[in-house]
Amino acid sequence: MTAEALPAELRRAIVQVARTPRLLVACDYDGTLAPITANPDEARPLPESVGALRSLAGLHETTTAVISGRALRDLATLSRLPAEVNLVGSHGSEFDIGFIHALDDKARELHRRLEAELENLVLDVPGVSLEVKPASIAVHVRRAEHEAGRRVLRDVHTGPSQWEGVSTTDGKEVVELAVVQTDKGRALDTLRHQVGATAAVFLGDDVTDEKAFARISGPDLGVKVGDGESLAQYRVPDTVDVAMALAFLLEERRNWLYGEQAPPIERLSMLANERSVALVTPDARLTWLCHPGPDAPAIFADLLGGAGAGHFSIKPHRNGLPLGQRYLPNTMTVETRWSRLLVTDYLEPESPAHRTDLVRVVSGEAAAEIVFAPRPEFGGVPVKLVANEDGILVQGTSEPFALRSPGVAWEITSDGMNDTATALVTPSPESPVVLELRCGTSDLGAHELSEVERRSRAGDYWSTWAQTLKLPSVQTELVGRSALTLRGLVNTDTGGVLAAATSSLPEEIGGVRNWDYRYCWIRDAAMTVRELVHLGSTDEAEGYLRWLHGVLSTLAGPERLHPLYTLAGSVIGAEAVIESLPGYAGSRPVRVGNLANHQVQLDVFGPVVELVQTLAEARGELRDEDWQMVRAMAEAVTRRWNEPDHGIWEERHVPRHRVYSRVMCWVTIDRAIKLGEVYGRVVPGAWPSLRDEIASDVLDKGWNEEVQAFTTAYDGTDLDAASLFVGLTGLLDPADPRFQSTVTAIEAELRSGSTVYRYRRDDGLPGGEGGFHICAAWLIEAYLLTGRRTEAEELFTQIVDAAGPTGLLPEQFDPIAERSLGNHPQAYSHIGLIRCANLLSR
Numbered sequence: 001m002t003a004e005a006l007p008a009e010l011r012r013a014i015v016q017v018a019r020t021p022r023l024l025v026a027c028d029y030d031g032t033l034a035p036i037t038a039n040p041d042e043a044r045p046l047p048e049s050v051g052a053l054r055s056l057a058g059l060h061e062t063t064t065a066v067i068s069g070r071a072l073r074d075l076a077t078l079s080r081l082p083a084e085v086n087l088v089g090s091h092g093s094e095f096d097i098g099f100i101h102a103l104d105d106k107a108r109e110l111h112r113r114l115e116a117e118l119e120n121l122v123l124d125v126p127g128v129s130l131e132v133k134p135a136s137i138a139v140h141v142r143r144a145e146h147e148a149g150r151r152v153l154r155d156v157h158t159g160p161s162q163w164e165g166v167s168t169t170d171g172k173e174v175v176e177l178a179v180v181q182t183d184k185g186r187a188l189d190t191l192r193h194q195v196g197a198t199a200a201v202f203l204g205d206d207v208t209d210e211k212a213f214a215r216i217s218g219p220d221l222g223v224k225v226g227d228g229e230s231l232a233q234y235r236v237p238d239t240v241d242v243a244m245a246l247a248f249l250l251e252e253r254r255n256w257l258y259g260e261q262a263p264p265i266e267r268l269s270m271l272a273n274e275r276s277v278a279l280v281t282p283d284a285r286l287t288w289l290c291h292p293g294p295d296a297p298a299i300f301a302d303l304l305g306g307a308g309a310g311h312f313s314i315k316p317h318r319n320g321l322p323l324g325q326r327y328l329p330n331t332m333t334v335e336t337r338w339s340r341l342l343v344t345d346y347l348e349p350e351s352p353a354h355r356t357d358l359v360r361v362v363s364g365e366a367a368a369e370i371v372f373a374p375r376p377e378f379g380g381v382p383v384k385l386v387a388n389e390d391g392i393l394v395q396g397t398s399e400p401f402a403l404r405s406p407g408v409a410w411e412i413t414s415d416g417m418n419d420t421a422t423a424l425v426t427p428s429p430e431s432p433v434v435l436e437l438r439c440g441t442s443d444l445g446a447h448e449l450s451e452v453e454r455r456s457r458a459g460d461y462w463s464t465w466a467q468t469l470k471l472p473s474v475q476t477e478l479v480g481r482s483a484l485t486l487r488g489l490v491n492t493d494t495g496g497v498l499a500a501a502t503s504s505l506p507e508e509i510g511g512v513r514n515w516d517y518r519y520c521w522i523r524d525a526a527m528t529v530r531e532l533v534h535l536g537s538t539d540e541a542e543g544y545l546r547w548l549h550g551v552l553s554t555l556a557g558p559e560r561l562h563p564l565y566t567l568a569g570s571v572i573g574a575e576a577v578i579e580s581l582p583g584y585a586g587s588r589p590v591r592v593g594n595l596a597n598h599q600v601q602l603d604v605f606g607p608v609v610e611l612v613q614t615l616a617e618a619r620g621e622l623r624d625e626d627w628q629m630v631r632a633m634a635e636a637v638t639r640r641w642n643e644p645d646h647g648i649w650e651e652r653h654v655p656r657h658r659v660y661s662r663v664m665c666w667v668t669i670d671r672a673i674k675l676g677e678v679y680g681r682v683v684p685g686a687w688p689s690l691r692d693e694i695a696s697d698v699l700d701k702g703w704n705e706e707v708q709a710f711t712t713a714y715d716g717t718d719l720d721a722a723s724l725f726v727g728l729t730g731l732l733d734p735a736d737p738r739f740q741s742t743v744t745a746i747e748a749e750l751r752s753g754s755t756v757y758r759y760r761r762d763d764g765l766p767g768g769e770g771g772f773h774i775c776a777a778w779l780i781e782a783y784l785l786t787g788r789r790t791e792a793e794e795l796f797t798q799i800v801d802a803a804g805p806t807g808l809l810p811e812q813f814d815p816i817a818e819r820s821l822g823n824h825p826q827a828y829s830h831i832g833l834i835r836c837a838n839l840l841s842r
Contacts, residue, residue: 003247003248005241005244006236006241006248007235011248014245014252016219016415016417017249018249019252019256019305019580019582020199020219020580021061021579022062022063022195022196022198022199023063023197023198023199023201024063024064024065024188024199025053025062025064025065025200025246025249026064026065026067026188026202026212027053027202027242028204028206029066029075029079030043030206031172032209032239033045033046033050033239034239035238035239038143040070040142041078044078045079045081046240048243048244048246049239050081050082052247052250053066053082053246054082054084055250056249056250056253057082057085058084059250059253059257062253062257063086063195063197064084064085065088066087066088067092067202068088068091069169069176070090070131071089071094071131072087072134073089089133090136090182091176091178091182091211092182092183092184092186092187094134095187103134103179107135107179108179110165111137113163114137114160114177115132118177121152121160125148126145127143127144127148127149128140128144128149128152129143135179135182136167136178137176137177138174139156139176139177141153141174142172142173156175161175161177166178166179167179167180167181167182167183169208169211183208183211183212184204184209184211185213185214185215187212188202188215189215198219199221200216200221201223202216202220203223203225203245204224204225204232205225207228209224213230213231213232214231221233221234222234223235223236223245225237226238256305256308256582257586258582261306263282263287265819265820265822265824266804266808266820266824267282267804268282268287268804268824269334269806269808270332270808271333271334271345271347271358272347272488273332273347273350273351274490274492274493275294275491276289276290276356277294277347277498278300278347278358279303279501279502279824280334280345282322282805283313283321283322283336284313284314284315284322284336284343285302285312285313285314286302286358286360287300287311288300288301290518291439292356295498295518295572297377297378297380297592298310298375298376299375300373300374301378301379303505304504304581304582304584305378305580305581305583306582308375309379309581312360312373313370313371314343314360314362314369315338315368316338316366317366317368317369317424318366322336323338324337324805325337326806327481327484330459330463330467330480331346331458331484332458332488333345333458333462334806338366340364340366341427342362342364343361343362343363344361344363345361346455347359355438356437357438359436359455359458360434360437361433361434361451362425362435363432364427365427365429368426369422369424370421370422370423370435372385372420372421374401375418376397376401377397378581378590379580379581380578380580381396382417382418383418384396384419385410385412385420387412387421388444390405390406390445391404391405392421400440400441401437401439401440401442402438402443403436403437404446405423405436408425409423410422411423432451462487465537466484469535469536469537470536472837472838472840474840474841475800477807478807478833478837479837479838481806482833482834483531483535483537485808486528486531486532487537489528489827490529490544494543494547495547496520496525496565497525497528497529497540498519498520498827499517499519500518500810500811500822500824500825500827501518501824501825503518503591503592504516504583504587504823505584505810505811505821506583506584506587506821506822507767507768507770507811507821507822508768508770509585509586509587509817509821510587512587513765513769514584514587514590515594516592516594517594517823519566519567519572520547520564520569521564521604522561522562522563522564522565522604522608523563523601523607524827525544525827526544526604526608526610527611527827528827528831529543530610530614531831531835533614533615533618534834534838538619541611541614542615544611545625545629547569548629551569552629557639558636559635561605563601563650564596571597572594572597573593574593576593577590578590578591578592596646596650600645600646601646601648601661602637602640602641602661602664603645603647603658603665604664605634606668607664609629609633609634609667609671609675610667610671612626612629612630613675616678616679621679622678622679627676630672634668634672636668637665637690638690641662641665642657642697643655644658645661647722648661649759651763651764652764656713657715659710659713659714659720659722659723659726660720660722660723660725662694662702663723663729664729666694666698666731669690669691670729670730672687673688695731698710699731699732701714702723702726703738707719708742709723709745710723712761718759718760719745719746719749719750719760720758721746721750721756721759722778723742724742724743724746724778724781724782726738727782727786728785734785735786739785739786743779750771750775751771751776753815754771754795755775755776755798755813755815756772756775756776757775758772758775769812769821769822770813770814770820770821770822771815773799773809773811773813773829773832774831776795776799777832777833778832780792780796780799780836781836784839792836796836796837796840799832799833800833804820808824809826809830810823810824810825
């Protein structure tokens with residue numbers, strides 16, 4: 001038998017409770033795990049139930065327990081349940097073997113009196129037995145003659161049951177008298193409190209289990225086994241169904257926690273227009289989309305929470321793996337292809353500012369299944385779907401959403417909280433099925449342009465821009481894709497630039513290093529648009545500088561810049577955790593916001609001035625407003641350069657005097673002086689001496705004789721890939737032995753095969769991470785500066801090999817597991833690829 005044999009309502013309830021952050025699964029023993037037997041000493045649990053409980057107990061944030069009326073010692077001996085399953089005996093009187101020692105003298109004396117009295121009551125009554133437990137005594141009458149059993153129970157209830165300090169629990173053919181106040185409901189509450197459960201499941205068959213069912217509320221789930229009145233919401237007939245329910249709960253919980261079908265990160269393809277991004281899996285599943293912007297809550301968060309967090313899927317009715325996925329050349333339009341089916345996806349550019357419009361076209365000859373399951377606010381808002389002849393309206397949300405799909409016959413189902421729409425369609429070569437997701441409107445009317453015209457317009461938006469680029473001769477096509485990816489991370493409305501398209505893709509599978517990168521970092525954005533200037537596109541740099549001017553206008557001084565802001569230029573909210581999402585492949589917590597917003601990062605000013613310098617060279621002039629920006633950055637450095645900071649890697653430790661931060665402060669002043677000299681601007685007299693002072697500080701305090709390298713900071717011997725900038729920026733001549741020695745030391749300490757780690761030190765966070773593509777790019781540049789071209793070419797080839805089938809790179813690579821890690825696509829990684837290709841092509 002399979003889970004389909006369970007009532008549909010119960011299956012839906014199990015699906016819901018399986019998605020709670022911290023789950024407690026508890027059940028009775030006799031009649032629930034084990035069938036009722038004439039001889040209680042022969043009651044053995046079903047192996048399937050034992051296996052499910054053991055496996056559930058092994059899952060993250062999942063606790064299992066058996067709460068029985070049996071004495072704890074007898075329960076452990078008879079059940080032989082694994083140690084992972086918590087055992088609670090005597091209706092909650094015994095949470096561990098040593099409980100008897102917790103009884104005070106008064107309770108122990110009462111227990112002795114109770115035992116003597118009950119022995120007298122059952123004396124010479126055949127079939128009646130006493131079960132003496134540490135804190136209670138049970139009177140069993142199951143094997144007694146019926147009338148004799150009833151008489152004994154009456155004597156117990158009118159006698160010792162009335163004594164002060166005695167707690168009575170009635171069961172099937174048993175009454176239990178305890179010298180402590182307890183019942184299964186209290187036991188369930190105690191366990192819930194101990195593990196901090198956000199929801200509990202309880203299964204039981206006995207009258208005593210009703211005390212536990214009475215405590216079931218909110219997201220909890222109670223399941224009654226067998227007949228009889230009950231407070232439980234659901235019911236199954238017998239212990240076999242209990243085993244099926246536990247197995248189904250295990251499957252749903254495991255899938256929710258660990259996302260067993262999580263696609264490799266590098267295989268995700270990004271859709272983009274000038275203000276939105278989305279991610280599509282290799283099998284055409286829309287797995288990530290936020291609205292009204294990339295840093296807003298997700299409508300589809302399947303990437304971080306599985307199907308229950310929202311997805312929009314299209315696949316052949318007769319399932320099969322796709323043959324491939326690709327971008328149409330020089331566009332952000334993605335095609336996913338099966339043998340007789342093609343799905344084409346694109347975000348519409350030039351739509352109104354409050355809109356996110358996604359077009360999905362199903363063409364070919366094969367029948368296709370469509371599942372539309374929006375879950376706004378990261379799945380936190382219940383949605384109702386209403387279908388009509390033109391499509392579907394999404395109701396119950398603050399933002400309007402609509403799916404235009406004329407001619408598609410939708411079937412809408414509910415899991416009790418959310419609706420899901422499914423459809424079976426069969427396109428023809430002449431009549432593709434067009435699905436238009438419209439976020440920000442409830443309009444289901446026809447568009448003024450045909451889909452063919454709109455697809456052409458979307459393609460032209462990107463290809464017209466791509467044709468203006470000056471691409472290097474090395475990896476030309478991949479560099480072009482990297483440029484389009486960086487351009488897709490730029491918000492043309494505001495000028496802000498995303499560091500990456502996603503939040504909380506892990507730096508270690510199952511780990512806690514999961515950060516939200518859907519914001520505009522001062523440093524990352526300057527580096528991103530500067531790389532586009534190197535390729536011949538300046539509009540993005542000019543938009544970003546306007547954005548930065550807007551941010552500076554809100555501050556008391558440039559030295560008060562935060563490291564990052566929203567795409568709109570406002571201060572981001574507090575970092576928070578979305579506990580309802582299990583994370584990519586079980587990697588929790590899922591975070592929104594970023595605590596780095598409150599850090600001091602003094603390296604951010606250098607990349608801004610380098611951007612202005614590069615932009616001036618491309619234009620042949622330095623504009624007044626850009627010189628004003630340079631002076632603001634130099635002013636910030638003048639005031640704060642000698643402070644400790646958190647650095648480029650945003651470590652959540654105390655600030656340090658970091659080599660990279662000092663080097664970038666030097667870059668700020670050095671490039672500012674050179675700009676003034678080249679473009680005839682007045683250079684303040686203090687700048688040259690400040691430049692010399694910062695350089696002397698770095699060369700004196702950053703170099704460590706013991707390790708023969710420039711270290712992370714002035715106070716230690718640990719190494720950092722960012723310290724390569726001592727030579728990469730020209731502060732130190734690359735021919736200097738100290739730089740060459742630093743390159744060798746970083747290579748030995750931080751390079752691992754095809755990648756380069758940021759550092760190896762304890763940064764105050766548990767777990768590990770992969771190597772960073774940007775760090776590998778820095779080492780490639782260092783190799784070239786020190787005459788090691790062969791090593792540079794080899795490492796660059798390995799970065800290229802790490803790119804996904806459609807040419808995208810996330811932040812990191814794990815050389816041991818040979819898998820990609822981190823948010824995706826990551827601006828840093830594509831910046832590094834473009835820069836290295838340019839250097840290698842010279």
